[in-house]
Amino acid sequence: MIKSKIFLAATLLELVLLAGFLVHSRRVEKSTESLRTSQTAELVSVLQLTDLSIWTEARYTRHPSQADFFSAFQDFPAALEHFPAGSVVSPPTHLWLEESTETTTAPE
Amino acid sequence: MLRHFKILEFALSSLLRRRYKNLGILVVYAFTISVLASILFLTDSLKQEVSRVLEGVPELIVQRTMAGRHELTPIQYADTIRALPGVGEVRPRYWGYYYDPLTKANYTLMGLSSDQPELQQLEGRLPTASGECAIGPGVAEVVPAALGDEIFLIDSRNTGRSFEVVGVFRQPSNLLTNDLVTLTVEDVIDFFGLPGDHATDLAVQVFNDNEVGTVAAKIKQVFPEARPIARSELRRTYDALFSWRSGMMLTIFTAAIVAFAILAWDKATGISAAERLEIGILKAVGWDTSDVLELKFWEGLVISVTAFLVGVLAALVHVFFFGAPILARVMKGWSVVFPEFRLSPHVSLYQIFLLAFLTVVPYVFSTVIPSWKAAITDPETVTR
Numbered sequence: 001m002i003k004s005k006i007f008l009a010a011t012l013l014e015l016v017l018l019a020g021f022l023v024h025s026r027r028v029e030k031s032t033e034s035l036r037t038s039q040t041a042e043l044v045s046v047l048q049l050t051d052l053s054i055w056t057e058a059r060y061t062r063h064p065s066q067a068d069f070f071s072a073f074q075d076f077p078a079a080l081e082h083f084p085a086g087s088v089v090s091p092p093t094h095l096w097l098e099e100s101t102e103t104t105t106a107p108e
Numbered sequence: 109m110l111r112h113f114k115i116l117e118f119a120l121s122s123l124l125r126r127r128y129k130n131l132g133i134l135v136v137y138a139f140t141i142s143v144l145a146s147i148l149f150l151t152d153s154l155k156q157e158v159s160r161v162l163e164g165v166p167e168l169i170v171q172r173t174m175a176g177r178h179e180l181t182p183i184q185y186a187d188t189i190r191a192l193p194g195v196g197e198v199r200p201r202y203w204g205y206y207y208d209p210l211t212k213a214n215y216t217l218m219g220l221s222s223d224q225p226e227l228q229q230l231e232g233r234l235p236t237a238s239g240e241c242a243i244g245p246g247v248a249e250v251v252p253a254a255l256g257d258e259i260f261l262i263d264s265r266n267t268g269r270s271f272e273v274v275g276v277f278r279q280p281s282n283l284l285t286n287d288l289v290t291l292t293v294e295d296v297i298d299f300f301g302l303p304g305d306h307a308t309d310l311a312v313q314v315f316n317d318n319e320v321g322t323v324a325a326k327i328k329q330v331f332p333e334a335r336p337i338a339r340s341e342l343r344r345t346y347d348a349l350f351s352w353r354s355g356m357m358l359t360i361f362t363a364a365i366v367a368f369a370i371l372a373w374d375k376a377t378g379i380s381a382a383e384r385l386e387i388g389i390l391k392a393v394g395w396d397t398s399d400v401l402e403l404k405f406w407e408g409l410v411i412s413v414t415a416f417l418v419g420v421l422a423a424l425v426h427v428f429f430f431g432a433p434i435l436a437r438v439m440k441g442w443s444v445v446f447p448e449f450r451l452s453p454h455v456s457l458y459q460i461f462l463l464a465f466l467t468v469v470p471y472v473f474s475t476v477i478p479s480w481k482a483a484i485t486d487p488e489t490v491t492r
Contacts, residue, residue, distance in 0.1 A: 003117055003124070004113055004116040007116070011413060011417065014414075018421060018424075018460075021421075021424055021453070022457070025428075025452075025453035025455050028452060029453070029454060036160060036452065037160050037163055039228045039229055040157075040160040040281070040284070042164065043227055043281055043284060045165075046225065046227060047284075048218075048311050049161065049164075049165070049285075050337075051342075052157065052158065052283050052284060052346075053216070053246070053282070053285060053288065053447060054439070054446070054447060055443050055446075056213065056214045056216075056287045056443045056445050056446070057214065057442035058442075059205060061441075061443075062214070062216060065337060065341065065342040065345045065346070066169065066337065067178075
């Protein structure tokens with residue numbers, strides 16, 4: 001019965017670690033959420049930001065919500081995408097959902 | 109209860125007898141789960157960050173397009189838009205991109221009026237006079253520059269200009285400010301050589317959220333070449349960007365699920381001769397079919413639960429303690445200035461259950477079903 005005891009103890013330890021992380025993340029979220037939200041909102045509203053500064057390689061990856069209509073494949077229609085970020089951005093829903101009635105002006 | 113423990117003990121001994129094969133499965137299985145979980149945790153935390161950002165974004169951004177491309181917007185548009193019912197403040201935004209040949213990095217230059225409040229996320233202050241700037245942590249790192257230093261940029265007339273760094277945005281704000289160089293409005297206009305009566309675009313405040321669509325339609329009616337971008341469209345853009353159902357995330361997800369399905373299919377379509385013999389002997393020495401099934405259930409559960417827990421814990425450590433360095437390499441692309449992810453831990457039970465359902469359940473099924481087929485066969489036929 002030693003092996004099963006070791007296995008159960010190890011599993012229990014992993015579960016405790018996972019549960020501990022879940023509880024910790026909830027507590028951190030609760031305690032810092034309002035402060036972080038207010039600080040971020042203040043920053044965004046003063047600097048008038050619209051997008052996350054993640055990909056700085058091209059206009060349409062730096063500001064996906066402000067890009068031209070042709071983005072991300074903007075060099076010519078069906079041009080292969082240059083940047084890995086382009087593979088993260090999915091095409092607009094109306095291209096793959098025919099029944100979609102959404103009329104979007106911003107690229108998705 | 110003791111019976112279950114004994115079967116579990118037997119299952120563990122059985123797994124240890126084929127330790128290298130099972131260890132291989134465990135490592136691949138845990139790695140797959142860890143990759144999937146890392147993507148889920150990272151994208152979900154980024155979505156949280158976006159939802160915070162969207163709290164402060166203006167209700168409408170009005171751009172002007174010409175020949176299908178973004179053009180500078182005449183400032184007199186602002187007076188007409190301000191006169192529309194339901195519209196509050198209309199502020200011109202002055203911003204643009206700058207490629208720095210010294211660091212080979214792209215920066216976003218942003219003009220700010222000098223009457224800005226103090227920011228918690230800024231060490232120092234925002235620029236208030238010509239020749240001053242506040243920079244993002246990414247810019248401060250690649251230049252490198254600190255408070256009180258000077259940075260050199262080349263303006264539209266090909267003249268080198270130096271700006272004193274009077275503020276550096278703090279690291280926790282780097283997902284928003286990493287590549288920013290903020291100057292005074294006058295400096296941005298002069299630097300880019302913008303016509304004095306034009307701005308990059310306009311930020312429009314709409315008092316009632318329900319009226320944003322109507323205001324956008326009216327702006328479009330008055331200025332047909334205008335392109336109003338509502339906050340809801342920003343939200344949709346980022347939802348599509350960081351949704352686990354889209355783009356690269358879907359590609360990686362699909363690849364992992366297909367790989368996993370092959371593993372499960374391989375197990376489900378047949379068990380090895382040794383395993384078949386083992387089941388036959390167990391049946392011959394008096395084990396019931398239900399005992400054999402319980403044994404196989406335990407074997408599947410031990411592997412999948414261990415792999416699941418190890419995979420999820422590894423993903424948590426990877427994303428929230430180390431800032432997802434492996435995924436960041438994939439996402440970085442050509443960006444020279446790329447933010448370091450220091451995300452606040454955000455994990456929901458939904459994500460955990462989604463992962464468990466997609467990985468543990470099919471594996472346990474694929475272990476039990478072929479064993480059930482072998483267990484209901486006559487022991488003599490199996491061992492022969």
